[in-house]
Amino acid sequence: xxxxxxxxxxxxxxxxxxxxxxxxxxxxxxxxxxxxxxxxxxxxxxxxxxxxxxxxxxxxxxxxxxxxxxxxxxxxxxxxxxxxxxxxxxxxxxxxxxxxxxxxxxxxxxxxxxxxxxxxxxxxxxxxxxxxxxxxxxxxxxxxxxxxxxxxxxxxxxxxxxxxxxxxxxxxxxxxxxxxxxxxxxxxxxxxxxxxxxxxxxxxxxxxxxxxxxxxxxxxxxxxxxxxxxxxxxxxxxxxxxxxxxxxxxxxxxxxxxxxxxxxxxxxxxxxxxxxxxxxxxxxxxxxxxxxxxxxxxxxxxxxxxxxxxxxxxxxxxxxxxxxxxxxxxxxxxxxxxxxxxxxxxxxxxxxxxxxxxxxxxxxxxxxxxxxxxxxxxxxxxxxxxxxxxxxxxxxxxxxxxxxxxxxxxxxxxxxxxxxxxxxxxxxxxxxxxxxxxxxxxxxxxxxxxxxxxxxxxxxxxxxxxxxxxxx
Ligand code: FAD
Ligand code: MLT
Ligand code: ZN
Numbered sequence: 001x002x003x004x005x006x007x008x009x010x011x012x013x014x015x016x017x018x019x020x021x022x023x024x025x026x027x028x029x030x031x032x033x034x035x036x037x038x039x040x041x042x043x044x045x046x047x048x049x050x051x052x053x054x055x056x057x058x059x060x061x062x063x064x065x066x067x068x069x070x071x072x073x074x075x076x077x078x079x080x081x082x083x084x085x086x087x088x089x090x091x092x093x094x095x096x097x098x099x100x101x102x103x104x105x106x107x108x109x110x111x112x113x114x115x116x117x118x119x120x121x122x123x124x125x126x127x128x129x130x131x132x133x134x135x136x137x138x139x140x141x142x143x144x145x146x147x148x149x150x151x152x153x154x155x156x157x158x159x160x161x162x163x164x165x166x167x168x169x170x171x172x173x174x175x176x177x178x179x180x181x182x183x184x185x186x187x188x189x190x191x192x193x194x195x196x197x198x199x200x201x202x203x204x205x206x207x208x209x210x211x212x213x214x215x216x217x218x219x220x221x222x223x224x225x226x227x228x229x230x231x232x233x234x235x236x237x238x239x240x241x242x243x244x245x246x247x248x249x250x251x252x253x254x255x256x257x258x259x260x261x262x263x264x265x266x267x268x269x270x271x272x273x274x275x276x277x278x279x280x281x282x283x284x285x286x287x288x289x290x291x292x293x294x295x296x297x298x299x300x301x302x303x304x305x306x307x308x309x310x311x312x313x314x315x316x317x318x319x320x321x322x323x324x325x326x327x328x329x330x331x332x333x334x335x336x337x338x339x340x341x342x343x344x345x346x347x348x349x350x351x352x353x354x355x356x357x358x359x360x361x362x363x364x365x366x367x368x369x370x371x372x373x374x375x376x377x378x379x380x381x382x383x384x385x386x387x388x389x390x391x392x393x394x395x396x397x398x399x400x401x402x403x404x405x406x407x408x409x410x411x412x413x414x415x416x417x418x419x420x421x422x423x424x425x426x427x428x429x430x431x432x433x434x435x436x437x438x439x440x441x442x443x444x445x446x447x448x449x450x451x452x453x454x455x456x457x458x459x460x461x462x463x464x465x466x467x468x469x470x471x472x
Contacts, residue, residue, distance in 0.1 A: 060178025115146025
């Protein structure tokens with residue numbers, strides 16, 4: 001029996017038709033828990049509008065009835081932002097039927113897409129016109145552009161191209177009262193006051209529903225080289241990225257750090273992954289160079305940089321991929337870490353950032369404090385080190401039960417976030433606050449920043465119906 005007033009249920013049915021409503025408990029389940037099964041909620045209904053007009057009509061009807069909405073894309077988010085609460089009174093608004101690529105404008109180097117387009121499909125559409133859409137992340141086969149925008153997603157190419165904020169020129173948004181803001185401008189220059197699109201990017205569905213976006217395209221990559229490199233320490237990684245940047249400039253498009261623990265999990269759980277080296281090393285980086293020229297001397301550059309680093313002891317060993325299959329195999333080792341960690345029992349995710357120069361000291365301090373206070377926990381540190389962004393994830397000790405580890409989760413988190421703040425860092429570099437970090441943000445964000453954020457929320461969504469309980 002739905003918690004919704006019958007007249008609202010009827011109105012929503014009229015707006016989206018039978019294909020756009022999911023009322024059945026069993027059919028709703030996929031929308032009510034996240035990829036890791038770390039968050040679970042209940043909903044009065046899942047509604048799946050197929051156009052911006054339908055989204056606007058749904059939002060208007062819910063606004064009039066005082067019913068809260070939880071926007072959802074591919075449901076790959078890692079902080080519970082797309083999962084409703086447990087009241088069973090919220091409506092999940094899924095954008096997965098809004099899948100049109102509205103316009104490709106190669107001369108303007110832009111593409112206009114709807115919010116439900118899967119990231120990988122957008123990458124393919126860009127490739128079809130000889131362009132690159134550079135956002136790239138492990139969930140690209142299922143996450144949506146709306147979700148990427150709402151979380152200001154990062155991923156493995158931020159080093160060269162920036163995050164979703166940097167890739168966006170215009171947005172179309174349904175506001176909390178159902179009005180449509182058409183900000184779909186493909187302009188690289190527009191100084192007519194506050195840049196409203198940036199309010200919605202990274203707002204995690206709390207200010208409105210993003211229905212479409214104009215995104216930047218880049219020249220297609222025509223050559224690339226990829227290496228898997230063993231290192232003695234995180235400091236060696238920071239030294240190496242500086243060396244490679246000086247040598248290769250913008251051709252350095254990927255630089256991903258991984259601890260041995262992370263790689264061990266992948267070797268244990270992800271089929272087809274093999275250690276490229278005969279011996280165990282403490283740290284690894286995956287380096288990628290790319291260029292728009294088909295014959296760019298990338299291998300020579302890589303060999304020069306790695307050769308110098310080997311001589312100085314900054315690099316212990318390296319393999320360079322000799323084929324596209326080997327490139328894919330190396331990336332699979334990196335991108336498989338999230339999945340592999342799921343097989344090791346409960347885990348705690350902390351996607352922190354600090355200045356790149358502070359990464360080694362952060363790891364040293366956080367490792368030491370955790371090991372002193374929580375013996376046996378496994379630290380799974382990896383990530384986008386060139387952006388100063390580490391996934392400093394924690395898995396339970398192999399021999400312990402789940403419950404005692406879960407009971408320590410909050411204390412572990414505070415140790416990590418305190419160290420993050422000691423280095424003037426952020427408690428969320430890319431996944432957002434959602435429900436996971438909402439409370440923590442109260443401790444670790446400046447009170448004035450929170451006050452400004454609350455006043456923006458209050459002025460745009462005074463009834464508090466857009467994704468309540470998330471972010472703020
Ligand atoms: P959802 O999970 O459905 O939603 C995420 C948030 O956005 C929620 O708060 C939701 O309410 C809101 N939202 C969704 N659509 C809209 C919309 N149209 N309008 C308004 N609000 C909306 N993230 C990174 O940044 N970098 C990574 O490298 C990365 N790697 C990942 C690897 C794996 C294996 C997985 C599972 C996730 C990874 N993520 C990463 C996290 C996640 O994929 C991204 O945050 C992604 O951008 C979420 O997109 P989604 O469509 O799944 O959004
Ligand atoms: C990644 O970069 O692989 C994800 O953002 C990290 C994660 O799953 O914790
Ligand atoms: Zn990441």
